[in-house]
Amino acid sequence: DTGVSQDPRHKITKRGQNVTFRCDPISEHNRLYWYRQTLGQGPEFLTYFQNEAQLEKSRLLSDRFSAERPKGSFSTLEIQRTEQGDSAMYLCASSLFWGNNEKLFFGSGTQLSVL
Amino acid sequence: GNSVTQMEGPVTLSEEAFLTINCTYTATGYPSLFWYVQYPGEGLQLLLKATKADDKGSNKGFEATYRKETTSFHLEKGSVQVSDSAVYFCALTSIQGGSEKLVFGKGTKLTVNP
Numbered sequence A: 001d002t003g004v005s006q007d008p009r010h011k012i013t014k015r016g017q018n019v020t021f022r023c024d025p026i027s028e029h030n031r032l033y034w035y036r037q038t039l040g041q042g043p044e045f046l047t048y049f050q051n052e053a054q055l056e057k058s059r060l061l062s063d064r065f066s067a068e069r070p071k072g073s074f075s076t077l078e079i080q081r082t083e084q085g086d087s088a089m090y091l092c093a094s095s096l097f098w099g100n101n102e103k104l105f106f107g108s109g110t111q112l113s114v115l
Numbered sequence B: 001g002n003s004v005t006q007m008e009g010p011v012t013l014s015e016e017a018f019l020t021i022n023c024t025y026t027a028t029g030y031p032s033l034f035w036y037v038q039y040p041g042e043g044l045q046l047l048l049k050a051t052k053a054d055d056k057g058s059n060k061g062f063e064a065t066y067r068k069e070t071t072s073f074h075l076e077k078g079s080v081q082v083s084d085s086a087v088y089f090c091a092l093t094s095i096q097g098g099s100e101k102l103v104f105g106k107g108t109k110l111t112v113n114p
Helices: none
Strands: A005-007 A010-013 A019-024 A031-037 A044-050 A053-057 A065-068 A075-079 A088-095 A110-114 B003-006 B011-014 B019-021 B023-026 B032-038 B045-050 B056-059 B062-065 B075-077 B086-093 B108-113
Touching: A005 A088, A010 A019, A019 A088, A019 A110, A031 A075, A044 A065, A053 A065, A075 A088, B003 B086, B011 B019, B019 B108, B023 B032, B023 B086, B032 B062, B045 B062
Parallel strands: A010 A110, B011 B108
Antiparallel strands: A005 A019, A019 A075, A031 A044, A031 A088, A044 A053, A065 A075, A088 A110, B003 B023, B019 B075, B032 B045, B032 B086, B045 B056, B056 B062, B062 B075, B086 B108
């Protein structure tokens, strides 16, 4: 068990470019979450998957953002036409959800800087 | 909507000092409450949780009691160590037992000096 892995750790891009982040959850975890954290703030929920189904998306997730989890394993988060306001740490978390019990395991995040 | 307010940091203490980090919440229904910790260079980790009123969560010498009457979930530790230096986040979810849509506070940075 290597934990939740996120790639890349850092991404610097120019405004208007597209970026894609990857998250590899802990093996066998059926839920996967994306959060965004800006400086001095706590993480904010973006979206989550149960297996390959995207069950909920936050209003924070504009139409420039899209997330996928095609085979119920790894997930990608794409931001199109990046803006400076997208600069943040993007966190991924996974869990094995059963009954009413759930514990999230977070990755170390991808730090995005939009110039 | 649901929200969490935690005391502003940073907090600086000497080793073996008593720690309290205040957390209050606003939520509909009966939320579950959490404390997460983020050590330098690492991902968020669940420190402790409580799922109903008067429950006490505890782990690694840290404790927090779910107080419905004061809508609070203050984090305490009797004697902090240098290794406790980290950022602490209070959080809630209104999904009983689940962690969907965790709502986090802004975090409190703790530095413990030897």
